[in-house]
Amino acid sequence: MKLISILRLVFLSAFLVVTLQAGPSLAVSPEEMLKDPTLEARAREISAGLRCLVCQNQSIDDSDAPLAKDLRLLVRERIVKGDSNDEAMEFLVSRYGEFVLLKPRFTMKTLLLWGFGPAILLLGLWAVHLLYRKNKSVAATAQATGAVELSKEEQDKLNKILSSESDS
């Protein structure tokens, strides 16, 4: 029962979240911040893309958890040492795995994840295309058999449009 083991795992982490989030601090605190505003801005940008590992989908920039604070300090440490944004990210991935990235990398593993939305859009476009082709052929047959006559509703609509045209 894989599902059960996952549920159990999730409950365990839920327990962790509850215990760890009890700390009173509020995400980024003043003493963590770098003096240089450009470096600090970069640190914030990187932090927003990194997951607080013990939280549910929160970035370390938003999280109150002590672990998030450690990661924030780590990011700043790397930046001060001269890492580029990518290098700092890479460093964290090498330490904590891809789980730390809030934007998963595009790999075979995540092909379906990235591709599903666009695939549905393309499939939908194709279905709509088929619908219109069918509509067109239905309309053509109707034309050929002379079955095009306006319904009462359509006639009313036509009258309305014509009258609003004459208003102007």
Added chain:
Amino acid sequence: MIIELGHYMLILAFALSLVQSVVPIWGAQIDDNRMMSVASPIAITQFLFVGLAFAALTHAYVTSDFSVQNVWENSHSTQPLLYKYTSVWGNHEGSMLLWVFILVIFGAMVGAFGRNLPPKLKANTLGVQGWITAAFLLFVLVTSNPFHRIADAPIEGRDLNPILQDVGLAIHPPLLYLGYVGFSISFAFSIAALLEGRIDAAWARWVRPWVLTAWGFLTLGISMGSYWAYYELGWGGYWFWDPVENASFMPWLCGTALLHSAIVMEKRGALKVWTILLSILTFSLSLLGTFLVRSGVLTSVHAFATDPGRGVFILILLVAFIGGGLSLFAWRASMLRQGGVFAPISREGSLVLNNLFLSAATAAVLVGTLYPLALEATTGAKISVGAPFFNLTFGPMMIPLLIAVPFGPLLAWKRGDLGAAMQRLWTALGIAILTVILVYGYVEGGPALAPLGIGIGVWLVIGSFAEIQLRSGFFKNSFSKAISRMFGMPKSVWGAALGHLGVGMTVIGIVVASSYQLEDISIMKVGDSRTIAGYTFTFEGMKESSEHNYSDVAGTFRVTEGDKLVTTLNPVKRVYNTRGMPTTETDIYTIWGVTQLYMSLGDKQDNGAMAVRIYYKPWVTFIWLGSLVMFFGACFSLADRRLRIGAPARKGRAKQAASTA
């Protein structure tokens, strides 16, 4: 005793729901009117029973009866009265009871107001509603009984989770559930149509008010939840793409598509099969949302209950309803006759486009929400899918849709004229472009694409009135004639305009607030001041107080603009006595109803100074005002008499029809 009666009422309601599940549908199969007519009284009686059960639990909470386990776990005798009431659904058992209660309210409403419904449709619809009620009542009774007693009653309760002790809990969950559960009605109607194997324009007219109601409440529920998070959590975020938020957002997206496809079905008899499928999918997503939140399979800020037994139970319900619904659809959908031919450029075509993008966006959110779970279950690999993913996949799909919105209402049915529609929109386009130029020219900072985002919002806001302008002949007819035409218009025209206007406002709010917000995090001593966006915040002092079940430490900050006093802000750090858990209570000042100054307190430093966060959030209230406007749009559409079969046309409409004839 009251508690035991409540429990008994719930069991009686379950017994009734079993009857409701079988008898009316059987009656519809064998054409027995007496069996079919059983549905309405049962639905109404059931509402009464569940209502009494709910009242019994509420009574226990208000009187702080800690011999009831649920009350003991989630409430405290010193809580303010409002929170004693809201504690009822601030926990798993109680919130499931609220879920079922709202379900039977909707059922009773169909029973009471559905007099004009064809008897078979009504019997089948209420029968299907009975299945859902029975399943969830069983869930409550078996796995989540809120009426469980404790042998030795404790003297004091364990208090409600402090994060939930807020007016937000009084507003957000009931509205959200009214939305979630409201979609059960359109689901029941769809299944009923499939059972009967027939469906017509009247069916769509019957379903549309329910979809509108559910959609309106869901809109409001999501947005109130978002505002709650915004002021409660203390760092000014309002949407996190958290799985629990996605769980409510997916039915909203799908429901929005349903709202639009039902129009095509009602007016033109087209897209029947698609509309049925959408209404099954929308309620399936509601159930999925309930599963995700209630089972604890995803844990987040919202998940305050976890228990695997429940998870498996809801999973079974989920598979039964979604699987059953979709199988029935696959089996019977071909029996429904399609009608209504239309060209790609037409009102129908624009609504198809709307559905296409909304469905794809729903798919993107769905895969982003479930993929990490599925991947871990199958390969064991752990990945995270967060805000950056959703911004990249969901965002680009919204842009073409938003740009297309103002065109839709201007196109004629069957075959429209895009050029003519564009001519009606020159004003909107001009103002939008002007806005983009002005923002580029005069506003500093912010991402390069922000002015374009604002432009799209302005395009939506102005463009949403184009149909009203067209129909009333404003700037063409005399002023008084235009005004009288405006009021004579079907209310659904106003509903659509308001709905689209609201979307535009929300877009503007999101773009402006996220692009141009200013943040200042600092350590302040008494007497210090910080200046942000021209406003000076001076730290005047700290004040301690204690009330109800918590104690407060409040800062006093004087806010001035130049020499002028703007306001005094009092952000609070609050500690709840029972759980010893701290929360931040932000203080917010709103300028001209749109821009907010937002303050929250952080840690107290060793030297007595305070960590302070100050935000300047331009136009941020537009995010939620927009959703309010969308809600009013739904109300306007609901007030449209055409949605009530048999209701006589109002005099004003008759006059307008005469004047245009």
